[in-house]
Amino acid sequence: xxxxxxxxxxxxxxxxxxxxxxxxxxxxxxxxxxxxxxxxxxxxxxxxxxxxxxxxxxxxxxxxxxxxxxxxxxxxxxxxxxxxxxxxxxxxxxxxxxxxxxxxxxxxxxxxxxxxxxxxxxxxxxxxxxxxxxxxxxxxxxxxxxxxxxxxxxxxxxxxxxxxxxxxxxxxxxxxxxxxxxxxxxxxxxxxxxxxxxx
DNA sequence: TACATTTGACCGAT
DNA sequence: ATCGGTCAAATGTA
Numbered sequence: 001x002x003x004x005x006x007x008x009x010x011x012x013x014x015x016x017x018x019x020x021x022x023x024x025x026x027x028x029x030x031x032x033x034x035x036x037x038x039x040x041x042x043x044x045x046x047x048x049x050x051x052x053x054x055x056x057x058x059x060x061x062x063x064x065x066x067x068x069x070x071x072x073x074x075x076x077x078x079x080x081x082x083x084x085x086x087x088x089x090x091x092x093x094x095x096x097x098x099x100x101x102x103x104x105x106x107x108x109x110x111x112x113x114x115x116x117x118x119x120x121x122x123x124x125x126x127x128x129x130x131x132x133x134x135x136x137x138x139x140x141x142x143x144x145x146x147x148x149x150x151x152x153x154x155x156x157x158x159x160x161x162x163x164x165x166x167x168x169x170x171x172x173x174x175x176x177x178x179x180x181x182x183x184x185x186x187x188x189x190x191x192x193x194x195x196x197x198x199x
Numbered sequence: 200t201a202c203a204t205t206t207g208a209c210c211g212a213t
Numbered sequence: 214a215t216c217g218g219t220c221a222a223a224t225g226t227a
Binding site for chain 1: 202203204205206209210211
Binding site for chain 1: 215219
């Protein structure tokens with residue numbers, strides 16, 4: 001009901017941002033190819049170029065995340081409001097089979113959004129892989145990542161990355177939950193702050 | 200040594 | 214019982 005101009009314009013903005021990010025990713029791949037195998041001749045310029053590129057990618061990705069978040073949160077709360085009622089109530093009161101029993105938390109639904117890309121996207125966060133599974137009826141395994149700062153800062157953000165195709169490579173990334181951590185990935189210049197409270 | 204990744208076992212949900 | 218998500222010991226890497 002609000003201004004449809006905005007809603008309409010947003011689609012174009014998203015398209016532009018996606019295109020910009022895709023181009024930045026291509027540039028990044030070129031940079032990786034040329035900088036990767038070479039000994040350490042030009043070890044001074046490449047890191048800076050990579051740094052700049054990373055910043056650009058972060059800018060695109062954050063903008064996209066902003067837009068996607070406002071879209072999903074006002075359009076539909078989706079799975080967000082599921083029951084908090086029986087959180088820790090009914091643990092099985094059986095005997096201990098192994099020590100690990102009970103260490104798992106009850107699965108909680110949180111906000112998710114998906115992205116598909118030809119390249120593995122640098123999204124500005126630090127991730128740590130914690131699992132890999134083969135998924136039924138899929139060719140490629142699914143990889144599980146959680147935020148590097150999970151332990152220090154209790155950041156609950158996770159993501160799943162799965163290759164969809166081989167030849168023209170295509171990856172599907174599913175982001176689950178918000179980052180509650182503050183990351184400082186470029187100490188000398190800009191602080192990159194990804195807000196956690198963009199509901 | 201201090202991180203990250205790999206990988207099979209274990210867990211909750213269905 | 215099966216499936217997808219998570220844990221954690223073993224292993225890899227800087």
